[in-house]
Amino acid sequence: MHQGSVTCVSWIRRLKNAHLLVVGGEEELVTPGEVLGKASDVKPGRGAYVSPHDNTVYASLTGRRSIVPPSPDSSDQRPTVEVTGHKAHGAVPEPGSVVIARVTKVMARMASADIMCVGPKSVREKFTGIIRQQDVRATEIDKVDMHSSFHPGDIVKALVLSLGDARAYYLSTAKNELGVVSAESSSRCNNGPNQLDRDAVSS
């Protein structure tokens, strides 16, 4: 009798643990190197990696383990296990994201700008971006005059076109909601940033 009840209790505990593991047991704090599951049962997400030697998924960060169920239409029906750490890394511009940048240099065919915010988040270290003459506006792109479009110190809302070359991201202001959002007037009177005579002003 005693033997039977012990195995019954352990079976229930195993069932509960399995339920926790599969449905979303988020109660566990893990450290790097801890086993999160077998590669045949779970997929590694952020903060986890799979070791090819023994096909096991380990944690790579310190934080809470969480299990994301698979999307119903994907071919791979394994849940994804993630570890969310407490350190937030700075934002990094991605192609397609809207950034806020300050113009540093204006040249004949392009303007250089320091990216300060990506979306709503400010960056930890600034990135460099360039706006080429053909990306300033959507119409009459060969007649753009860079010096009347931008001035050093202007704050610009731009779209990241691509990662660009080794030196800078490629930015574009060729949309209605993009372009210079704030600038200092050339007459420097204290009327605030209203005296804009730039061609690239956003609407």
Place this chain on the structure above:
Amino acid sequence: MEYVSPEGLRLDGRRPMEMRQIRAEIGAVAKADGSAVFEMGNTKVIAAVYGPREVQNRSQQLSDQALVRCEYSMANFSTGDRMRRPKGDRRSTEISLVIRQTMEACILTHLMPRSQIDIFLQVLQADGGTRSACINAATLALADAGIPMRDLVTSCSAGYLNSTPLLDLNYVEDSAGGPDVTVGILPKLDKVTLLQMDAKLPMDIFENVMQLAMEGCKAVANYIREVLLENTKTLEYRRGV
């Protein structure tokens, strides 16, 4: 000189298989992305990690993985005599290289291409085992910075004096001239990332001494894990989670 008394006690009163008291603290350097202070007995080391950030020297940039840089230096006041050139001497360069290779083996560098991770280690008090304390401090600082790693790297040293394997040598035992084996392992994956020894040992004794050092590493790993979990719980509590 007698390093192990007939009763089986060492010079500081420890048993041969006993480690010194360890203490760790996370977040000592607020400006760094991750930092830690690690003490093993009287040896005290501070580690600061900056990264991943943009590579400062473009020519060293690696297109498929992160560049790991490590600098080990001893403070002027860390040893009994005030040192004149604590940085740039051969021993510091060698230890910097060794620690860099150890940490690079465990950081998942392929996740952060074209970026740089800097590990700065400063020995505040040196009483033997500075290399091991530095590796343990660097592991804690990297975990605090949220840099993805395969596993924690922990390190411990062991020696062989008066025909007894001794765990965690202090400065006096280290300067005795006997063999000193430093081991660095990935405890959960059970892999060795660092193995260094001065002097000579017969093979069978070496295996015992290395096994002892690995046991010490595992004990350090358990402590480091507890410290990390405690730190995460405190941070969550402060954030109101």
